[in-house]
Amino acid sequence: MENRVELRNISKSFRGIVALKNVTLRIKPGEIHALMGENGAGKSTLMKILSGAYTKDAGQIFIDGKEIFIRNTHDSKKLGIGIIYQEFSLVPELSVAENVLLNQLSVTGIWMKWGQMKKKAEEILHSIGFSIDPSVKAGSLSVAEQQIVEIAKALSEQVKVLILDEPSAVLGPQEIQKLFDTLKKLKKEGVAIIYISHHLSEIFQIADRITVLKDGSSSESFMISETDRNSIIKLMLGRSLDAMFPVYESRIGEEVLRAVDIVPENQSKSVSLALNAGEIVGIAGLVGSGRSEIVRAIFAADRRKKGQIFLSGKELHLRSPQRAVIEGIGMVPEDRKQHGVILSLSVKHNISLTNYNGISNQFGFINLKKERNNSTGLIQRLLIKTENENQEVGKLSGGNQQKVALAKWLNRSCKVLFIDEPTRGVDVGAKVEIYNLINELSHKGVAILVVSSETSELMGICDRILVMRKGQIQGELSKKEFSEEVILRLSIGENENKTASVNC
Amino acid sequence: MNFNRYLQFVVKYNTVFIFLIMLVVSAIVSDVFFTSSNLFNLIRQVTPVGIISMGMLLVILSGGIDLSVGSVVAMSGVLCALFTQTMPLPLAITAALVSGILVGSLSGYLVSIHKMAPFIATLALMSIVRGIGFISSKGAPILVSENASALTDFGSGNTLGIPNPALILFLVFAITSVLLKYNVFGRIVIAIGSNEEAVRLSGIKVSTYKFSVYAITGSLSAIAGIITTARTAVGSPVMGVGMELDVIATVVIGGASLSGGKGSAINTLLGVLILGMIGNIMNLMIIPSYLQQIIKGLIIIAAVLLQRFQAKNN
Numbered sequence: 137m138e139n140r141v142e143l144r145n146i147s148k149s150f151r152g153i154v155a156l157k158n159v160t161l162r163i164k165p166g167e168i169h170a171l172m173g174e175n176g177a178g179k180s181t182l183m184k185i186l187s188g189a190y191t192k193d194a195g196q197i198f199i200d201g202k203e204i205f206i207r208n209t210h211d212s213k214k215l216g217i218g219i220i221y222q223e224f225s226l227v228p229e230l231s232v233a234e235n236v237l238l239n240q241l242s243v244t245g246i247w248m249k250w251g252q253m254k255k256k257a258e259e260i261l262h263s264i265g266f267s268i269d270p271s272v273k274a275g276s277l278s279v280a281e282q283q284i285v286e287i288a289k290a291l292s293e294q295v296k297v298l299i300l301d302e303p304s305a306v307l308g309p310q311e312i313q314k315l316f317d318t319l320k321k322l323k324k325e326g327v328a329i330i331y332i333s334h335h336l337s338e339i340f341q342i343a344d345r346i347t348v349l350k351d352g353s354s355s356e357s358f359m360i361s362e363t364d365r366n367s368i369i370k371l372m373l374g375r376s377l378d379a380m381f382p383v384y385e386s387r388i389g390e391e392v393l394r395a396v397d398i399v400p401e402n403q404s405k406s407v408s409l410a411l412n413a414g415e416i417v418g419i420a421g422l423v424g425s426g427r428s429e430i431v432r433a434i435f436a437a438d439r440r441k442k443g444q445i446f447l448s449g450k451e452l453h454l455r456s457p458q459r460a461v462i463e464g465i466g467m468v469p470e471d472r473k474q475h476g477v478i479l480s481l482s483v484k485h486n487i488s489l490t491n492y493n494g495i496s497n498q499f500g501f502i503n504l505k506k507e508r509n510n511s512t513g514l515i516q517r518l519l520i521k522t523e524n525e526n527q528e529v530g531k532l533s534g535g536n537q538q539k540v541a542l543a544k545w546l547n548r549s550c551k552v553l554f555i556d557e558p559t560r561g562v563d564v565g566a567k568v569e570i571y572n573l574i575n576e577l578s579h580k581g582v583a584i585l586v587v588s589s590e591t592s593e594l595m596g597i598c599d600r601i602l603v604m605r606k607g608q609i610q611g612e613l614s615k616k617e618f619s620e621e622v623i624l625r626l627s628i629g630e631n632e633n634k635t636a637s638v639n640c
Numbered sequence: 641m642n643f644n645r646y647l648q649f650v651v652k653y654n655t656v657f658i659f660l661i662m663l664v665v666s667a668i669v670s671d672v673f674f675t676s677s678n679l680f681n682l683i684r685q686v687t688p689v690g691i692i693s694m695g696m697l698l699v700i701l702s703g704g705i706d707l708s709v710g711s712v713v714a715m716s717g718v719l720c721a722l723f724t725q726t727m728p729l730p731l732a733i734t735a736a737l738v739s740g741i742l743v744g745s746l747s748g749y750l751v752s753i754h755k756m757a758p759f760i761a762t763l764a765l766m767s768i769v770r771g772i773g774f775i776s777s778k779g780a781p782i783l784v785s786e787n788a789s790a791l792t793d794f795g796s797g798n799t800l801g802i803p804n805p806a807l808i809l810f811l812v813f814a815i816t817s818v819l820l821k822y823n824v825f826g827r828i829v830i831a832i833g834s835n836e837e838a839v840r841l842s843g844i845k846v847s848t849y850k851f852s853v854y855a856i857t858g859s860l861s862a863i864a865g866i867i868t869t870a871r872t873a874v875g876s877p878v879m880g881v882g883m884e885l886d887v888i889a890t891v892v893i894g895g896a897s898l899s900g901g902k903g904s905a906i907n908t909l910l911g912v913l914i915l916g917m918i919g920n921i922m923n924l925m926i927i928p929s930y931l932q933q934i935i936k937g938l939i940i941i942a943a944v945l946l947q948r949f950q951a952k953n954n
Contacts, residue, residue, distance in 0.1 A: 435841075437840075437841055456840075456845070457840055457841050457842075457843050458840075458843050458844060458845045460843065461842070461843025462843070466843075467841060469841055474835070474837065474838070475835075475837050475838050475841050476838065476841075477838065478831055478834045478835040478838050478839070479834075479835070480834045480835075480901055480902070481830075481831060481834055481901075485827065485831065488827070489828075489831060489838075489839065489842040489844065490842045490843060492824040492827070492828070496823075496824050499823075500823045500824040500825050501822055501823055501824075502822055502823065502824060502827070504822070544842060
């Protein structure tokens with residue numbers, strides 16, 4: 137049978153960072169094709185190229201054997217490619233009906249035909265097994281219902297190819313079952329379905345074939361009947377751990393921070409953890425497993441529903457980051473450009489931000505000489521590559537920006553430092569320097585909590601790793617228990633011995 | 641090559657160049673422009689807008705806007721004139737000043753604590769405060785009491801040959817410059833306008849600073865109202881109608897970005913003088929006031945376009 141879709145030798149890089157290199161993917165009509173891979177393996181990028189959200193750098197795309205050129209999302213829609221994104225694209229202020237039929241609003245003429253629209257939206261929702269009132273605002277629905285509206289929206293037009301990016305993340309077991317029924321129905325109609333998921337149990341339940349993507353470069357495909365879970369997990373791993381991680385002797389001291397039963401805002405499960413002086417603890421888990429949320433909740437960057445925080449045995453009532461900083465807690469946030477540094481300000485002004493008390497008198501007048509010495513000292517210590525301390529941070533490379541984000545917290549003596557994604561988008565050289573710096577800090581007795589999507593990174597620098605899944609700590613590994621396989625299994629909720637599928 | 645470098649220089653210091661061009665043009669089109677009486681007149685005219693513009697600069701740097709300033713000018717002017725009839729002068733001035741601080745604090749409270757959009761919060765206060773001005777004056781101009789001649793003397797007098805109100809403007813300007821360059825307060829206000837969340841996550845209490853810039857602007861607006869009343873010996877509820885737009889225009893001509901984080905005190909002062917000169921020279925040339933408004937608007941557009949060009953070149 138001929139392929140419905142073929143992506144041949146697709147390459148794509150973002151500002152010099154290679155996301156995809158010669159990736160090939162073939163899907164037949166009436167096939168449910170699972171696409172798997174670790175965080176950052178390039179699954180979403182590949183799908184965004186097919187849907188026109190990104191344009192490829194190289195490679196070819198064929199539909200029904202004919203080469204096609206997708207320049208934007210409009211092109212892909214015309215070709216019958218529907219996509220359901222991980223992040224929702226609903227308009228919260230519009231009704232369900234309008235959202236479902238958003239792509240066709242202009243086709244019905246200049247006047248809204250409300251009755252007709254509602255009826256059509258209702259039919260589509262019914263056909264996939266759900267009844268949601270088409271006249272309520274999309275923003276008022278639960279996350280699961282929004283996901284369903286999202287699916288209905290993709291099905292409002294005739295699709296030849298349907299892409300689902302982690303559709304089950306927010307759905308309950310019954311809703312997932314209905315989704316699978318719908319997918320099976322579409323499969324009978326000859327639609328080619330690409331299903332991205334981290335949940336192996338789902339894959340084995342629904343998919344016909346599977347492609348595993350690794351580091352955006354190699355991809356291997358199998359019939360689902362000819363493979364098993366273990367071989368897929370092995371395939372997803374298997375990067376070589378090189379000598380990137382400095383060897384060091386950790387000196388672990390007394391407990392510094394203890395967080396008990398923390399429930400972040402918008403989460404329902406609680407997490408408890410403790411950090412010791414001089415210890416580096418990692419949090420692993422998939423994107424969306426609640427890793428960043430827990431760190432932000434402890435730092436009081438977001439609200440907590442409940443939970444207690446103790447610093448050296450004393451309970452803290454943290455309500456704002458300001459309080460946390462005064463108590464000696466620092467946080468390097470996940471999104472460097474949005475939250476970590478201020479791009480339009482100089483390196484010096486960014487560094488000073490966390491510790492104006494140290495360089496100003498009681499009337500707030502800044503000792504400019506002290507400020508300059510302070511920042512040039514940190515620039516040298518962290519090997520930040522910048523013209524001088526007055527260079528705008530936005531003009532530095534990603535790695536150097538990240539170093540500025542770290543320098544802010546070296547500028548004051550922290551007892552606890554949270555680092556969310558220490559090296560995302562950072563080149564290898566700067567990575568090693570950042571690892572060294574983290575080690576140096578822990579040697580000075582700082583308790584460090586590192587959140588990272590790169591398992592190898594956590595294994596290289598941490599003394600202990602906590603693995604999170606769906607807002608809970610799924611397991612804790614000490615240094616000698618570290619294994620990428622175990623961490624991956626815990627992240628996706630797959631135990632080695634378990635073969636039956638359990639959806640929780 | 642050389643031409644390009646000159647062009648970049650001009651674009652970089654565009655506010656200074658616009659100012660210089662205005663000076664030259666003024667000197668050419670009117671031979672009375674450079675007389676001392678006209679220059680004093682000019683400086684007196686721009687003083688209220690100039691004083692408030694320094695507060696507005698802080699607000700705009702923090703990423704906000706304050707539309708209530710014109711109304712505060714009227715209210716505090718009226719109250720000051722009214723209070724002189726019943727209170728000792730120092731008390732009357734203080735009370736008028738406090739009224740302005742209160743309005744600014746209320747805007748600051750709504751914006752920083754209740755996260756109200758600054759445009760909306762200050763738009764509401766613009767209306768409320770204008771109403772208070774009319775109610776407390778019963779809609780008529782209030783004469784400053786004859787016992788308070790010290791106020792009117794100050795308003796129309798000179799010190800060392802410079803009009804007193806202008807001295808206050810320069811004092812406010814000097815404090816603002818120093819604050820922005822050498823003080824933590826100014827630094828953090830600029831940082832908030834550049835990226836509020838990054839500032840918050842650095843452990844800084846953003847609300848204090850956001851509150852303060854509105855309180856400061858309220859107090860400066862009150863000072864402008866009191867000075868206007870001192871100069872004219874009348875507190876009128878129709879003072880400062882549309883003044884907020886002039887104040888915002890001066891800050892924008894001075895190169896500040898309405899999205900926050902970019903702007904300087906010296907450029908804002910130049911903006912004040914540029915806008916003042918436009919009005920002054922058109923008056924000298926007896927251009928009808930309706931046409932003046934059109935020309936003023938066009939010059940603002942031209943100034944901002946020039947800055948766009950600068951941003952692109954960067």
